[in-house]
Structure formats: C-alpha cells, structure tokens
Amino acid sequence: MLLLGIESSCDETGVALVHAERDGVPRLLGAALHSQVAMHRDYGGVVPELASRDHIRRLLPLLREALAQAGVALHEVQAVAYTRGPGLAGAxxxxxxxxxxxxxxxxxPALGVHHLEGHLLSxxxxxxxxxFPFVALLVSGGHTxxxxxxxVGRYALLGETIDDAAGEAFDKSAKLLGLGYPGGPALARLAEQGDAAAFALPRPLMHSGDLDFSFAGLKTAVLTxxxxxxAELEARKADLAAATQAAIVDVLVHKALAALRATGLKRLVVAGGVGANRRLRAQLDEACARHGWRVHYPEPALCTDNGAMIALAAAMRWQAGGWPPQGEGLAFDVRPRWPLEEVALPVAAGG
Incomplete structure (x- = not known):
C-alpha cells in the first residue's frame, strides 16, 4: 500500500509518501516540509488567514518534491491521508x-487522520x-x-493539562523575556547559557497525586x-530562561515516570514538538535507564508537524484493520477540536 500524507493543521505544510505491507513497520519513502515561521515572526504568532493562504501556495510544489524524492508517480498512490483535526479550521x-x-x-480512498494520533505513532x-503497549507523553504546542x-486506536487518557500546555508555557515565557518567535526553541537555546538554580520557580501540580498538568501559574511566576x-533583566535573562525550562521539564519528567509506575508499563514514548527539547530528553533518558525502562522519540525532523506522521497513522490504521473515522468517502469535513479518544477502534471479542 502506497499512501500519500498531507499535513496542514497550523503553520507547517507537509507532504510525504509511506509504503506499508500488512505486517511490519511502514517505511518512509519521501517527505517535503515547509515552515511558516519566517512569515509569522513579524506578528509574534500564527495568523490563521496567512497560514491558510500559504498552505495553498506550498502544497503542490511540496507534493512534486515528495514524489521525486520517493521515486514514484502520482498515479501509483493507493490512498491519500490528510489531517482532519485538531487545528486551525481554514488551514x-x-x-x-x-x-x-x-x-x-x-x-x-481519502482518509481523515487525527493530528495527535500522527504525533503519537511517529x-x-x-x-x-x-x-505496544506503552505510555505516551504528548507534548505539542497546544497539547500536553x-x-x-x-x-493502534487503543488509547486511554491518563492525564492532561488543565490550562496552558507545556509548549504554551515555553512560548509565553519566551515572550515575557523578549525573545523572538517561535519562543520555545529560543528559550531553550538561551537556557543553555544560564543557571537553572538561579531562580526558585514553582512546579505546578508536580506532587498533586494525579497525572494532570498546569503551567499557567508558572507563566505568572516568570512575569513576576x-x-x-x-533593568537587570537583560543581565539575568539566561538564568531566568534556564530556570523556566527546568521547571517545565521537571514536571513533565515527574509525571511521565509516575504514569509508568501507575500503569506498570516499562516503555515510554515522547512525541510532539516539545519532545525535541534536549534537557527533557536527557532527564528522561537518565531516569528511565535508572529504572530499567525504555524511552523512544521520533527522529528530530519528525517532532514538528509533518506529512510523514499523517501517512504513517493511516498506514497503521490499515494494518490494524480499520481506516480512520472519515472512512472512504470523498465528502469531507474538518474537526478543529477533536478529542483523541473519539478515534478508538472497535476491540474484537476477547481482545
């Protein structure tokens, strides 16, 4: 099965081709990606109308690039998968x-794929x-x-953020520090030059006894x-960035380890843009090695939004015996808000 994947949920335009057999891990043949970061930088964030218009300009050239990289012709494609949601409606x-x-x-067939399922399986x-089975920590821009x-399709929510996501905490804190857009990567880079112990910032809900997150209070502490x-901010900016990153990462690591203990599982998957953070990866690697647990990440190029994860999710759904909820029709709708639990596959009797 040769699947074409299209991602256009926010500010990255991605096209990829994946080949899958009934058994085995699907194989990425070619991928092309365009980021809109430079376009949105002047506005300090994503402008939905501009994002949608840019997707229109980029998709066909990226499709040609992905096909050339994969060495296949368009008529060989056997299914087309696209991001149905969540995301910006126009995009x-x-x-x-x-x-x-x-x-x-x-x-x-045209197959609508859940964006977070793409990250989850990347x-x-x-x-x-x-x-399988494993605990997944999903840390993309708007989700924790x-x-x-x-x-595939057998997901149980253990905990989630009750306000800001980790990615939003990075971005909003970076804006308070006067860093550029996108703020999260800029804050992480600056943090490498600072002392994380220089400021005592809160770790919200870290010892709450559940697996939920909250990062709004941390943003308020950074503002304070x-x-x-x-006037001293410029001289202390790297230290405050390091302390902010440490607070976010400490909470993510603590909760991820608590989820492994609560489930009794010994395998962790980390996916989403924040999953590329080097401090987060280093602390999770160290903690999991100490307990004899395994931790897995996407390749760095697949941490951000991309077409490969959309094609992969559709391929793995096909292997599991069920296409995404969109089915095989050519009428489509999009789901800007779409809980991941709604894409569960039916469980066979005794399964």
Missing part, C-alpha cells in the same frame, strides 16, 4: 480539499521503534497529555520575576 480545509480532490482523480518511523497506548528584575 485544515486546504489540506482536506487537496487530498479529497487527488483521491477523486485517482479513484482511491516514533514508529525512527531507527528504534517502540512496541499522558496516554496509555495498547495498540521579570517585573522584579526590571
């Missing part, structure tokens, strides 16, 4: 429209793919969740420190 419609038009022209394209994953420092 999602661009990808869904192109995917459905291509599927109609080729006479193949480590299966890495050099060290995981095996812990899931128990027993198989910025105001206290005043």
């Amino acid at each position: 999602l419609l661009v990808g869904a429209g192109l995917a459905t038009a291509l599927a109609c022209a080729l006479g193949v 480590p299966f394209l890495s050099a060290d793919p995981p095996a 969740q812990l899931m128990r994953v027993d198989g 420190q910025v105001r206290r420092l005043g």
